[in-house]
Amino acid sequence: MIIAFAGVLFALLSSGACGSQSVQNVLWLPCQFVDEIIRLNSEGHRETEYHHRDAVLQFSNTGDRPINPNAITFLVTASKVDIRRYVEGGWDALQCEIRRYSTSGIVVRWPGLGAQEHDVWFICAFHHSEGRFVITTFLRHTLADSGFTEWIQVEDRQILTTSVALVVLTRTPSVRVGLMKDLTLHCQFAVDHKQANVTVEWRQQRRGERTKLFTYSSRTGQSEGSGVSLRGLSNAGNASLKLPPTTQASEGTYMCSVLVPPLYISQDITLSILEPPRVSVNVGSSLALTLGAEQKVMCDAEGYYPLDVTIEWQRERVGSSFIPQPSLEDSGYKYTCRVYHKALLTPVRKSFTLSVTEPDTTWWYVSVLGFIILMIVILVWLMPQLNDARRQSARKRF
Numbered sequence: 001m002i003i004a005f006a007g008v009l010f011a012l013l014s015s016g017a018c019g020s021q022s023v024q025n026v027l028w029l030p031c032q033f034v035d036e037i038i039r040l041n042s043e044g045h046r047e048t049e050y051h052h053r054d055a056v057l058q059f060s061n062t063g064d065r066p067i068n069p070n071a072i073t074f075l076v077t078a079s080k081v082d083i084r085r086y087v088e089g090g091w092d093a094l095q096c097e098i099r100r101y102s103t104s105g106i107v108v109r110w111p112g113l114g115a116q117e118h119d120v121w122f123i124c125a126f127h128h129s130e131g132r133f134v135i136t137t138f139l140r141h142t143l144a145d146s147g148f149t150e151w152i153q154v155e156d157r158q159i160l161t162t163s164v165a166l167v168v169l170t171r172t173p174s175v176r177v178g179l180m181k182d183l184t185l186h187c188q189f190a191v192d193h194k195q196a197n198v199t200v201e202w203r204q205q206r207r208g209e210r211t212k213l214f215t216y217s218s219r220t221g222q223s224e225g226s227g228v229s230l231r232g233l234s235n236a237g238n239a240s241l242k243l244p245p246t247t248q249a250s251e252g253t254y255m256c257s258v259l260v261p262p263l264y265i266s267q268d269i270t271l272s273i274l275e276p277p278r279v280s281v282n283v284g285s286s287l288a289l290t291l292g293a294e295q296k297v298m299c300d301a302e303g304y305y306p307l308d309v310t311i312e313w314q315r316e317r318v319g320s321s322f323i324p325q326p327s328l329e330d331s332g333y334k335y336t337c338r339v340y341h342k343a344l345l346t347p348v349r350k351s352f353t354l355s356v357t358e359p360d361t362t363w364w365y366v367s368v369l370g371f372i373i374l375m376i377v378i379l380v381w382l383m384p385q386l387n388d389a390r391r392q393s394a395r396k397r398f
């Protein structure tokens with residue numbers, strides 16, 4: 001793969017023109033409950049309306065008083081999964097959102113239910129505002145009547161007692177990395193009961209194409225693909241995927257999905273490749289030219305990704321005329337090639353200073369003068385001999 005772009009500068013034509021708070025102890029946090037209301041519109045079609053409602057996630061026990069009586073309270077009672085231990089770096093930078101979760105018709109009883117009970121699910125996502133992690137949790141609210149309805153009315157000021165059934169998180173929701181780098185995409189999960197039936201899957205989506213990279217089922221103990229440590233997976237819910245050294249094809253969206261029936265979550269991780277260009281100029285830091293000579297100066301950028309690069313030449317003092325060949329006037333200027341690329345915070349600069357001199361004429365004068373002198377010397381030496389010869393021939397005639 002050769003990625004190269006050449007910015008060409010002909011004999012200096014350029015005259016500028018081209019050129020916190022402790023996390024474990026937190027008792028509650030504000031949240032948005034994004035409620036869905038399905039209505040029939042004027043044409044009789046079903047439409048989903050989203051309503052943002054104030055809510056509080058309150059970590060305490062069943063029957064506790066709500067901290068904010070004016071909001072909907074999702075009371076999170078203790079379970080084997082404490083989501084607070086997954087939050088790093090304080091709650092200030094956290095966005096919390098709760099939505100309803102539909103099991104899409106899958107009826108699987110969650111362990112620990114009484115015969116007459118059924119679950120109503122909510123999904124709660126924590127996004128770190130600087131993109132350090134995304135944590136998705138399934139909140140299980142148990143109803144004590146047998147009439148199965150997933151869709152319960154949630155009133156303002158209602159208290160919903162829940163517990164965390166499943167948490168899936170990534171600490172690498174968005175990764176930017178160079179080429180030929182070793183990289184592990186983080187994905188981790190925890191379930192509130194032992195011997196849960198878990199299926200873990202990794203897929204990559206790139207330019208509309210999906211590739212399955214890895215699958216594992218705890219029920220069969222079988223896996224396909226590579227990159228995930230099976231021991232870490234079954235012992236600690238560590239589903240992190242180790243990638244081969246990065247290439248352009250590593251780019252895309254990676255999906256770490258965890259299925260614990262009836263719950264399913266797919267966590268997206270975006271991977272972008274960013275490799276800065278290597279920049280070179282084919283002349284040294286100074287370039288000496290004589291008037292009338294031509295020199296092609298190239299500024300090369302290679303090895304970069306993505307394939308967008310901008311190369312420009314600049315002359316230190318900006319002029320306006322276009323000079324196809326160096327003139328004495330161009331002498332003493334500094335010419336700088338600047339390369340702009342997405343992977344560079346500031347452009348790469350490569351410069352050289354130009355000196356233009358007039359062709360040396362002294363030697364020509366010296367040569368001409370030498371020739372004339374030589375001619376005179378020869379003449380002076382030849383004249384007497386010529387005269388002698390003439391005299392002799394004259395004598396013969398007489």
Ligand SMILES: *[C@@H]1O[C@H](CO)[C@@H](O)[C@H](O)[C@H]1NC(C)=O
Nearest residue numbers: 109111193194195196197219
């Ligand atoms: C796992 O799945 C098997 C077969 O579907 C079922 O018999 C078993 O009870 C499940 N285990 C748990 C803990 O849900």
Ligand SMILES: *[C@@H]1O[C@H](CO)[C@@H](O)[C@H](O)[C@H]1NC(C)=O
Nearest residue numbers: 184228229232238240241242
């Ligand atoms: C999880 O697994 C990855 C890859 O197998 C490994 O690099 C990482 O250290 C593990 N994390 C923990 C917390 O064990």
